[in-house]
């Protein structure tokens with residue numbers, strides 16, 4: 344089966360391409376390298392022995408999309424390409440709406456005109472806004488607190504409307520919780536530009552001495568130690584969730600699954616787990632809460648297990664060790 348992976352040189356996309364190739368899929372990557380590097384292709388080749396076809400192109404570029412579809416003729420698309428920084432989306436909303444939404448419209452039009460009607464889309468737990476209870480299941484109310492989240496929710500609506508207009512489409516929407524960790528080789532991992540937005544890359548950079556101290560945003564939440572609780576999932580488990588979804592693209596319709604572990608860890612749980620797994624101290628300061636952050640968010644992952652056989656298997660220790668292994672070998 345041929346899979347076109349948009350955003351395939353990025354953090355989650357690259358791990359998914361490795362898993363796809365290892366499990367016998369024929370992969371082509373479509374990425375403009377706006378937030379990833381070309382050497383990811385060498386790393387995928389080193390790990391798997393296979394170099395995926397590569398289109399260095401923008402999803403906003405309809406002609407290049409058509410060229411990729413004409414040449415590669417994919418059976419399905421996994422659509423990761425998009426901008427993902429919440430703070431940047433608040434500062435540059437038009438850029439976010441254009442890149443993520445217009446880009447997805449271009450992709451869907453190219454798919455439609457080439458008769459490729461199977462797609463797996465990267466959504467996010469951010470579409471649950473501020474949930475009133477946990478664990479969060481797929482039927483919870485949807486809302487957003489920033490333009491990035493709004494792009495994800497709007498794309499979900501677009502995909503649902505597309506199916507209503509044409510029942511041949513097979514659409515799987517995956518709502519990720521908090522991916523962390525890295526490939527065991529230490530070659531692929533999360534390598535954000537500038538000061539990281541997410542906890543784990545921040546922790547690994549403090550561990551390395553690139554950043555002096557971790558900033559913990561608030562310790563007065565209603566949680567076991569006062570710091571925010573999230574559902575951290577190993578990126579390799581998340582990647583496997585895409586293969587599980589691809590294997591179940593046989594019936595048309597729109598399916599939505601949470602990809603998480605079902606367990607919540609606080610910021611300080613992560614700091615302690617990282618210190619223990621890697622024998623490194625992480626100095627930190629408690630600072631003001633960040634606007635928009637919720638106290639606790641973790642998934643009810645049972646629907647994905649029931650329907651597509653997805654179950655996260657990596658431990659928090661695996662996540663902490665692999666993240667540090669990647670940081671040491673790469674930055």
Ligand SMILES: NC(=O)c1ccc[n+]([C@@H]2O[C@H](COP(=O)([O-])OP(=O)(O)OC[C@H]3O[C@@H](n4cnc5c(N)ncnc54)[C@H](O)[C@@H]3O)[C@@H](O)[C@H]2O)c1
Pocket residue numbers: 349350351352353354355356373374375376377378379400401402403422423424425426427442446465466467468519520521522541
């Ligand atoms: N990492 C997370 O915590 C997280 C959580 C929930 C959802 N997601 C979503 O999952 C997807 C992948 O996330 P990631 O962490 O791997 O991000 P990433 O930035 O590492 O990867 C995204 C890739 O898309 C590419 N890209 C962006 N705009 C493009 C465009 N217009 N044309 C072609 N390529 C483009 C980038 O160059 C990058 O390689 C994103 O859609 C993101 O919103 C991520």
